[in-house]
Amino acid sequence: MRNNTIILFALLLLTSSAIKAQKVVRYDLYVRDTIVNFTGKEKRAIAVNGQIPMPTLTFTEGDIAEINVYNELKEGTSLHWHGLYLPNKEDGVPYLTQMPIKPGTEHVYRFPIVQSGTHWYHSHSGLQEQMGMYGSLILKKKVDDLTFRKGIDDLPQVPVILSEWTDYKPENVHRMLHNASDWFAIKKGTTQSYAEAIKEGHFKTKLTNEWKRMLAMDVSDVYYDKFLINGKTESQLSQFKAGDKVRLRISNGGASSYFWLTYGGGKITVVANDGNDVVPVEVDRLIIGVSETYDVIVTVPDKDTSYAFLATPEDRTKSTSIYIGEGEKKAADLLPKLKYFEGMKMMNNMMNMDGTMDDMGMSMSMQKMDMNTVMYPELSASPKMEMDGKMDHSKMNMKSEEIDHSRMEHSMAGMKSDKMDMKDAKMDHAKMDHSKMDMSSKKSKMVTLNYGMLKSPTKTTLPKEVAVRELRFELTGNMNRYVWSMDNKVLSESDKILIKKGEVVRITLYNNSMMRHPMHLHGHDFRVLNGKGDYAPLKNVLDIMPMETDVIEFEANADGDWFFHCHILYHMMAGMNRVFSYEKSAPNPLLPNKEKAYKKLQAESNALHFMAENDFATNGNDGQAMLQNARWSFGTEWRLGYHDEHGYESETHIGRYIGRNQWFMPFIGFDARYRKLDHGEVEENLFGQSSTKDKRLQVSLGFNYTLPLLVVAQAEVYHDGNVRFQVMREDIPLTKRLRMAFMVNTDREYMGGLKYIVGKNMGITTHYDSDMGVGFGLNLNY
Incomplete structure (x- = not known):
């Protein structure tokens, strides 16, 4: 009996010591209305602790996060911890994991930090994210962590959060998108009228486009007045000198903008994505999807010079820079305007009269073939393909020092569009005729990151002895009426998707729309099946391009209800979302009437x-x-x-x-x-x-x-x-x-x-x- 008492006392001491060893890191966040002036006009925004973006929150793996949110708005609010593993009730989705934080009240989020990496946090209430409620969330590794990488994890680190600003009320932006207003296209100079088509020699292209019942080509939805890095259009990191390597922890906190990332000082080395380490890969540029995060390393080449790290929105209307180094500023090359009528012509050939995408015999995935590349003037000298159903290697000039097949961006730029017949073009690489491909151009050396290049440094395999749940979703949309859906159903037309704890959920996603969609899963990381086998990278956001089919899988190891949605804010609010619900979940004390709350969530993404x-x-x-x-x-x-x-x-x-x-x-x-x-x-x-x-x-x-x-x-x-x-x-x-x-x-x-x-x-x-x-x-x- 005495021995049992001693053992019990020892266990209590150990447990007590373990609890005391966990450091509680507390932040107090005050959410208030504010006035900003990014464009010369004073406009309403939402600030947290008086700033936009919200304060950078930093934790170390093993900490306990305690975040006290004081809502001083006249409306409800919330905070979602993007990419974090945490108890379901802490996930911050109103009407799904909690009720909105009422005006004049306080809410405490408390959860253990069980991972590391670059993440971010934002409001999940209405359109508040567009108004300033986004911020960086940095989870540091312990120095003695087995995954700690010298020369990477010990470099100077700078949180970078990208965003955009519009002087229009976000609710008005959403309404204008649904009403098919031309005003954003007019502001961006992308209207593609018949007069412009005639001027560009594309009258037939425009006529065919409308014959197939399509509106003008676009790569983004909204005109923005400003694009921002850490809340500014331009800033400088003058503390870095020649030879310094800097790790930028980049989060795309934009509501709907993708960004091209380039560096005036040379190559970019990608070392992490969505908070997960990857084997370092060197590229010339990358595109960061809405809500994605990337950790990249850049080097300051010379003294007395600061080099622009340039973020350019996908529609290339403006840009924003952060200069790294001291001295004279050296800008990165600006990306030229898109050739919209070339993109329109390509889409005409891909679109059937019934509105479906033509099956070109392609198996496109992992961003390896960017269908928008035909619109990129900077790649106009890259490989040209005769779309005659076969390729002849005999006339290809492929110098080994210029071409790296594992990294080559499968570009469709420079296509002879007047000779294209997509219905006859079966992109079977075994039958391709390369006779008219010229790969000797220096432009062909440009390396653009795609998901096929990402590899985890450690094995990510899931348990093989458990049941596998196979799911398939088709991403669907209607640009004319701005309705975004999955399997042609918006959230209000769908039930929760039941999954069982312990099973592996494998999801096939096919994008049958003409827009990119960054699909985000709350509370889990998923493996992206990109050909890397046991070392498939882990992500929580998958940017899936038009006509792509991608496969992801995750282990169902949590509890409760988890959101799965397109992270373009206006697509999510238009209905492109689903909910994964664990069977036999424990009751959520923050949702006294779970069914009624879910109906409110459904109604929110199908408003009149x-x-x-x-x-x-x-x-x-x-x-x-x-x-x-x-x-x-x-x-x-x-x-x-x-x-x-x-x-x-x-x-x-x-x-x-x-x-x-x-x-x-x-x-x-x-x-x-x-x-x-x-x-x-x-x-x-x-x-x-x-x-x-x-x-x-x-x-x-x-x-x-x-x-x-x-x-x-x-x-x-x-x-x-x-x-x-x-x-x-x-x-x-x-x-x-x-x-x-x-x-x-x-x-x-x-x-x-x-x-x-x-x-x-x-x-x-x-x-x-x-x-x-x-x-x-x-x-x-x-």
Whole structure:
């Protein structure tokens, strides 16, 4: 008995010592409204402890993090610890792992630090991340850690967080995206109008693009006023001298911007990704996806010179730099503007008339083939491929000192687009004809990082004796209506995905949209199956490019509900997300009504978006208002004349979009009209039916269908048996700012008009209406 008491006492002492040995690191974070001025205009933002970005939080593996959040906003908030392994209730997703932190209250996040690496943290409430709620999160290794790498982990380290700023309210940005506003393209100079197409010799390209019911080509969604590194457009690290090596811990805290990273002082050595070590790989440049992190090492080559580490957004509208070293500044080469019509032509050849991507026989994965490369002028001298279904090596000039097959970016730049027939181009490397590839250009030596080049320094294999759950998701989207989904379902249309603790979950992702998507899994790292076998790299964000198919897998070793979503903020809020839920999870004390909370989460990513416009013209007023979400549309339009012979009319439609491309929308309609006709005047429609233009109050059934050239056909039958068929289009881009519209129907009504876009919410118009005549006016829209 006495021996048992001694053993028990010893165990208690050891446990007590272990608990005391864990260092509690506490931060107090005060979330407040603030005013910023990045562009010469004062705008509302959200600051934490009075700063944007939020304070850098630093811990060492083995610490206990205790973070006290004081919400001094007038709205709820939250903080998510991106990339961290932690208890589910600490993950910081409102309505999934906790309720929002209410205004005027305090919330404590407390969790052990069980990993190392470069991470970041941000609000997961609404669109607050876009307004300044993002910051670096650095988890250091212990010096005696077995994975500690001399010459890497002991270098001087600088946290770097990339972001962007817009003077527009994020809610307004989201609404404009859903309403297909051209304003961002106008601001970026990427409108791709017919006049610009003719000037560039791409009229046929533009016509084909619209024939296949596609809008203009773009690589990013939003126009941003500024791009920032650590909250500034430009800064300098003057403490470093010639010969110094610097480790930059880079996080992309942008809401929707990818960044190209280049260095004016030479090569970049990548040593970690998403907080996980990789075997060092030397590159000329890399693109960092939204929410990804990279650790890179750069060297200061010469004294009296500071070298730009340049971050350029994917759309190349602006850039931001941090200069490393002291003395005269040496800039990195700026990336030239994209060749959008070349990208449009490529997409035309890849897109079928039914809106699906053409199966080119490719097995693209791991970013090895960037389909946007045709738009990169700096690579225009890289390998040229004749897309005739085969390649002949006989005429290739492949100098061994210039080509490294393991690192070569499989570029499609320089394609002879007029000779491309993607339907016949089967990219089977065994049959490729290399006869017209010229690889002697110096440009071919440029090495761009892709996932196939990443390798873990340690084995990452998962248990082989456990069950494997196979899942497949197709990433789908509708750029015309800005709906983003998985398997053509938004979160509000899907249930949680049940998984079992102890199994391996293997996910195949296929991107069948024309945008990149950085897919992020909360609370877990996953293996990226990139051909490195047992040494496959670990990540928590997978940037998957158009037409790629990638496979990831993770061990289900946690508990609770975990978010899986596209980390482009506006894609996530438009529905591209899912929830993995562990079976038989313990109750979450922070969610008193779990089912009700989940319904709120679902509703948040399928909100209704409002738009309205009115044309104040000399011959009357006409306009429309609309509420829409992923599936439903509630719209009304009106025409109000100034005289009795013009009268008034209004049409209201309640419809639901059907199908993957949402070209088809059946609706219920309500039609009210009044016009004073001359005594005895009778009008008939093209079907010989009597018109009811003088006085109409009717219910109808009908549908809209989007035809080639983005023309909307509308068929409608009224309760009195009258039938109407109509075709129309409102937004034909003639020039950068000039838009044309037309309408004609079987009631013998027709309209043609022009609008010149003056500003975000204003245009100058002229139109002719068969009922109301010629008018000139001012268009105001919201």
